[in-house]
Amino acid sequence: MASRIIPVDPFDLVVFGGTGDLARRKILPALFRRFCAGQMEEGTRIIGAARSDMDDAEYRAFVAEALIEFNGDHSGCEPGTITRFQQILSYVTLDARGDKGWGELAAKMHPGRVRAFYFSVGPSLFGDLALRLHQHGMADHDTRIVVEKPFGRDLASARALNKALADHFDESQIYRIDHYLGKETVQNLMALRFGNMLFEPLWNSHYVDHIQITVAETVGVGGRGDYYDRAGAMRDMVQNHLMQLLCLIAMEPPAKFDPDAVRDEKLKVIRALGEVDPAQIVRGQYLEDEDKPGYLEHVENPKSLTESFIALKLHVINWRWAGTPFYVRTGKRLKARTSEIAVVFKEAPHNIFDQDSGRHRNILTIRLQPNEGIDLDVTIKEPGPGGMRLVDVPLDMTFTEALGPDAEDVPDAYERLIMDVVRGNQTLFMRGDEVEAAWAWTDPIVAAWEEREDKPLSYETGSSGPDEALALMHKDGRKWRDIRA
Numbered sequence: 001m002a003s004r005i006i007p008v009d010p011f012d013l014v015v016f017g018g019t020g021d022l023a024r025r026k027i028l029p030a031l032f033r034r035f036c037a038g039q040m041e042e043g044t045r046i047i048g049a050a051r052s053d054m055d056d057a058e059y060r061a062f063v064a065e066a067l068i069e070f071n072g073d074h075s076g077c078e079p080g081t082i083t084r085f086q087q088i089l090s091y092v093t094l095d096a097r098g099d100k101g102w103g104e105l106a107a108k109m110h111p112g113r114v115r116a117f118y119f120s121v122g123p124s125l126f127g128d129l130a131l132r133l134h135q136h137g138m139a140d141h142d143t144r145i146v147v148e149k150p151f152g153r154d155l156a157s158a159r160a161l162n163k164a165l166a167d168h169f170d171e172s173q174i175y176r177i178d179h180y181l182g183k184e185t186v187q188n189l190m191a192l193r194f195g196n197m198l199f200e201p202l203w204n205s206h207y208v209d210h211i212q213i214t215v216a217e218t219v220g221v222g223g224r225g226d227y228y229d230r231a232g233a234m235r236d237m238v239q240n241h242l243m244q245l246l247c248l249i250a251m252e253p254p255a256k257f258d259p260d261a262v263r264d265e266k267l268k269v270i271r272a273l274g275e276v277d278p279a280q281i282v283r284g285q286y287l288e289d290e291d292k293p294g295y296l297e298h299v300e301n302p303k304s305l306t307e308s309f310i311a312l313k314l315h316v317i318n319w320r321w322a323g324t325p326f327y328v329r330t331g332k333r334l335k336a337r338t339s340e341i342a343v344v345f346k347e348a349p350h351n352i353f354d355q356d357s358g359r360h361r362n363i364l365t366i367r368l369q370p371n372e373g374i375d376l377d378v379t380i381k382e383p384g385p386g387g388m389r390l391v392d393v394p395l396d397m398t399f400t401e402a403l404g405p406d407a408e409d410v411p412d413a414y415e416r417l418i419m420d421v422v423r424g425n426q427t428l429f430m431r432g433d434e435v436e437a438a439w440a441w442t443d444p445i446v447a448a449w450e451e452r453e454d455k456p457l458s459y460e461t462g463s464s465g466p467d468e469a470l471a472l473m474h475k476d477g478r479k480w481r482d483i484r485a
Contacts, residue, residue, distance in 0.1 A: 010043030011113055011422050014105065016096065016129055017120035018048025018059070022148065024066040026179075027120060030414035032067050035085050036077040037411075039419065047108055049094045049101065059091035096125045096132070106136045116421050118146040123157075127164030134168045144421050146175045149240050150231065151430075154446075155439040162432045175421050176430040180241045180339075182413030182420075185372040187428070189248050189341070190257075192366070192374065199364070200253070202345065205324040209361065209478075212327045212342040213245050215368075216334040216483045218462075220286065221298045221308065229299040232306040232446075233283075237330040239442045243270065244430070245341060245368075246326060250316050259426040263434055270437040274315040276445055282469040283454065284309035286333035289461035295332075307456045308332045311469040313476075327473060329480070333461045336484050339368035344478075360392055365481075 013031070015023050031046055048059050064082055090108065094101030109115060117133060119126055126147055133139045145165070152158030165174050180186060193199060202208070215237060221228040228236060247266035254261035285308050288294035295308045309331030316326065343364040360379040367373050375394040411419070420428060457466040464470070464483050473479050 005037050005039055007039050007041050008419065008422050009113065010041045010045075010110075011116060012045050012047065012108070012110055013116045013118065013418075013422070014047045014049055015118045015120055016049050016094075016125075017118075018091065019050040019052045019054070019062065020120055022120045023048070025070050026414045027118060027418070028063055028066050029071040030412065030418055032071060032082070032085050033411070034415050034419060035088070036081050040088070043110075044088055045108070045110070046089050047105065048089065048091045049105060051093065051095060053093050054091050056090045060086040060089050063089055096121065096128050102132055102136045106138055109138055112142075114142050114144065114422055114424075115140075116144045116146065116418075118418075120148060123147075123150065123152065123161055126161055127167075130165050130168040139168060143169070144173050144175055144424070145169055146177055146418075146421055148177055150235065151176055151240075151435050152439060153231065153235060155436060155443050158435050158439045162436065166432070171432055172426070174432070175417075175426060176432075176435060177417055178240055178244055178428075178430060179413040179417065180368070181244055181428040182415075182417040183368050183372070185366055185368050185374070186245070186248065188374070189366055190262075194253050194257075203343075204320045205322050207345055208324050209344045209346045210325045210327060210476075211249060211344065212481060213242055213249070213329075213340075214342075214481070214483065215242060215330040215339045216336060216464075217330075217332045218334060218337045220292065220333050221295065225299040228308075229301055229304055229306045233308060233310040233330055233332075234442065234446055238310060238312070238328065239438050240430075242328050242330060243438050246314070246316075246328065249341060249343070250321060250326070252320065257427070259429075260431075262427050263431045267431070267434050267437055268318075269316060270434065270441060272316050272318045272321075273441050274317045276312055276314060278448060278452075278454075280313035280472065281445070281449070282309075282311040282466055282472055283307035283449070283456040284331065284459045284466040284469070285456045286331075286461050287458050289333075292333075292461060294461075305450075305453060305455055309334075309456075309459060309465045309469070311465065311472055313472060325476070327478075327480070329465065329469060331459075331465050334483055335462050335464055337370060338483055340481070341366040341368070342481050363392075363481075365394075 015027055017023055034040060048063075054062065064086060067082055092101045092105045092108070094105060115138065117129070117138075119129055121129070130145065133143070133145075147165070152161050193203060244266075247269045250269045251265040252268065254265045285295040285304070285306075288297060296302050296304055299306070309329070311327070311329035314326040314328060315321070316324075345362040345364070347361055361377075362379070363375075363377040365375040365377070367375070377392045377394050379392050417428060420426075457468055459466045464480065470480060
């Protein structure tokens with residue numbers, strides 16, 4: 001099954017912060033892979049902009065080094081592709097809060113084509129960049145701006161950022177990027193739900209016992225200690241990534257696959273989230289392990305009350321999900337790197353087999369990483385003599401096995417999302433009111449434990465988190481799925 005590459009018309013894309021870590025690791029390699037795939041028409045221009053003094057030649061060399069370091073062996077590209085990619089690159093030394101470089105950048109813009117400006121900088125610069133794009137005549141109806149998380153650290157700051165952008169750009173021009181929504185399996189979740197009659201009739205509290213969402217990491221906070229200690233797992237992961245996954249699982253079918261129709265339904269889910277009992281929240285910090293520092297050592301704050309792990313029991317208060325709990329957890333330095341959503345269905349209403357057959361449930365698992373795919377656990381008779389012994393086995397759809405080699409060549413999240421910006425498709429991007437609603441739900445939870453000065457529990461590196469997180473489900477007669485790669 002051959003992949004279908006649809007080229008896009010020539011465009012100008014400016015990467016503010018074009019020498020930064022995100023540009024080197026994600027944005028530039030993503031653009032190169034789309035160039036390698038033949039998706040960029042002749043005439044497309046990519047412009048790096050930052051405070052560093054460079055000329056075009058130096059920036060092209062900088063980008064080539066980044067591609068060699070972060071983009072593998074380029075085995076899918078023809079010889080000389082990096083050299084050809086370099087020819088569409090240029091650079092402007094620019095001051096985001098001053099006048100330096102803006103006239104030169106404006107002179108590089110081509111009239112009558114899409115202009116995308118990627119704000120790969122801190123949120124404190126969003127307003128300055130938006131203002132200067134207007135002052136220097138680079139903002140028109142074909143202009144799109146892309147902003148990264150963190151989009152604020154609470155409701156007040158998110159509103160301020162939204163206003164700073166809205167002063168100069170229409171909501172239809174603002175693309176708030178969450179790379180989790182660009183993952184192939186996340187989009188397949190919508191196809192699975194709304195493209196198959198098999199699942200939608202069962203997608204409610206009558207048939208679903210509970211839903212688990214897990215995003216586990218094996219790394220610590222690394223060089224992000226200063227930022228992370230001000231954010232924590234709740235602000236860094238739950239408020240955005242896990243919230244988005246929960247919305248896609250819980251939302252009502254949109255009238256059509258349209259950006260605003262999809263985001264309207266996601267917004268309804270966020271607004272239907274109930275208050276969270278403090279007893280249904282478990283927070284933790286990872287401990288030191290041999291040569292690996294613990295959380296407190298990593299952030300260089302021995303009195304830190306910030307969590308590197310969090311587990312919560314949530315409820316969506318509406319007709320579809322009344323009585324069905326959602327358990328979410330995320331953490332660093334856990335036993336394996338994995339992200340998955342597990343929809344655990346109820347047991348059959350009447351067991352016709354004897355007691356020795358045990359308890360069995362169907363579980364639909366959507367694996368987001370590292371091995372993208374979908375499993376459906378079904379109950380069958382164990383082969384062989386000896387009576388009706390039941391066993392659960394997975395119906396496995398690993399994309400690389402089911403779809404062949406082409407499944408390995410699907411664009412990664414940044415590739416897909418950047419090209420969606422160019423096309424003007426906002427379906428996989430967060431809307432301003434959606435961001436604010438998520439913070440409005442998050443803020444009281446964080447404020448409550450900060451007021452109580454709750455101390456996070458300790459957990460061992462390589463574990464599944466604090467034991468109390470296991471008890472969060474055990475007291476409900478349920479258990480977490482094992483964290484495994």
